[in-house]
Amino acid sequence: MADFRMPAPRPRLLAAPALDRRRFLAGGAGLVGATALAGLPARPARAAGELTVGFIYVGPRDDYGYNQAQALGAAAVKEIAGVTVVEEENVAETQDVQQTMESMINFDGAGLLFPTSFGYFDPHILTVAPTYPEVRFEHCGGLWKEGMPDNTGSYFGYIGMGQYLNGIAAGHATKSKKIGFVAAKPIPQVLLNVNSFLLGARSVDPAITCQVIFTGEWSMAVKEAEATNALADAGADVITCHVDSPKVVIETAAGRGAYVCGYHADQSSLAPEKYLTGAEWNWAKVYTDMVTATMAGEAIPNFVRGGLAEGFVKMSPLGPANSDAARAQFDATLAEIMKGGFAVIKGPLKDNAGNTVATEGQDFAETDVALESMGYLVEGVLGSTS
Structure with missing residues (x-):
């Protein structure tokens, strides 16, 4: 697993291309409509036993804090066979995160998303999730409640x-x-x-x-x-x-x-x-458990909590x-x-x-x-x- 305690210059997995895709989405009526006009499928096909997982951070991944802890969890997910991880950092709690989520779903074929910042949930995840019922949206922060979309959930810890x-x-x-x-x-x-x-x-x-x-x-x-x-x-x-x-x-x-x-x-x-x-935070356990369950076709509870034990x-x-x-x-x-x-x-x-x-x-x-x-x-x- 990568060691983020002494940050080195970091790769930008979705740097310029992701920004371009966000601009593309912002300039049109949305990716689903755009791909339909082009005669293309709404999202890439995924082979059996494979899963693309998206992680979205509000700040840099080497911030010695919240985003770094999330990125350490993503690093653990990368070690799971059959999993492709896409990441984007410095995504604001605005329309930008909606565009990033749609980009990851439609361009990268993500079937499980972890938009990690508190402000991503309402209204952004709640707006996008109903459009993609086959995609799982997991949010860090404990905001999920009964009556919200079934393909959304929240996880948090007793820190x-x-x-x-x-x-x-x-x-x-x-x-x-x-x-x-x-x-x-x-x-x-x-x-x-x-x-x-x-x-x-x-x-x-x-x-x-x-x-x-x-x-x-x-x-x-x-x-x-x-x-x-x-x-x-x-x-x-x-x-x-x-x-x-x-x-x-x-x-x-x-x-x-x-x-x-x-x-x-x-x-x-x-x-x-x-x-x-x-x-x-020790997100490695949380994320690897959720990804493994998703790949096995098991349901993830909408409300997940845990502490030191x-x-x-x-x-x-x-x-x-x-x-x-x-x-x-x-x-x-x-x-x-x-x-x-x-x-x-x-x-x-x-x-x-x-x-x-x-x-x-x-x-x-x-x-x-x-x-x-x-x-x-x-x-x-x-x-x-x-």
Whole structure:
């Protein structure tokens, strides 16, 4: 499998040709109509035992983050016999992704698509999927609901457990009792990560607070650097994030003398002395399982979830800055999480506006779907969702 941790100049599998095809689609009434006028089949024929799989990324595949983790999963799929993988990076969450999906289906014969960015689903996948009922559209982000097209589905992982473990490492490392979080947008998955990070730290010391700054963008280096510096200025001495590429946050925080916890992929090479650990996606298992099932003619559930125990998520190795006490609590908690049913959100617990979110004895295990509609920040998080 290719190693994306130290990126080399990357090939563009669908560079100029894909852009040309998107322009072609944009200039006409759509590929189906265009090929019909030309007297050509709508899509290439596929031999038995073969499958073309398309991966679409909103950013570059070597971003040290979200897209890199997805690309590592695609690299694993390339090793499956009979599978052809086509990829396109830097595809915006606009009409562009619809054109890219149709291009992969009609020019490349893709029978399974992984449009990986959160904003690709609604309206883009939901618009294109009904036109191609024989193609499977799998989206990363947990947005599929009953009543949506049967050939669409969503997959996601309980990576909040990873941020809870990040928080344990942060709780042992902080001296100021102030930790920080750079976040893109206040959607449920991001809020769960922020809350989990703080609650993990508070399992070490209940006096710890976490300041969160939302940049409003999945990828905006300038805003991420500004937010990281603002957190450091406010006294945060451990910082993590949920943005597409943590590279700027990690390097800026470490440059300010703060410890860091990674996200999406392993960023330890960016700050080896300051990197405590990180919550990583392990999409290789998810993607190879789905591709293998598709090739075998097996149905893929519309709603797929898994966590650390299922191999959807993994943790970066603990860095040298972790104390023995931090390692002991980290390992013990990880062992509990691996048993399944672990609850980060449990009562008594209030949000940071004083409202009760969990009563005494009430808990929300990692598998509870209620967590996927989270709209609050817990007590101890300094910041607002609005």
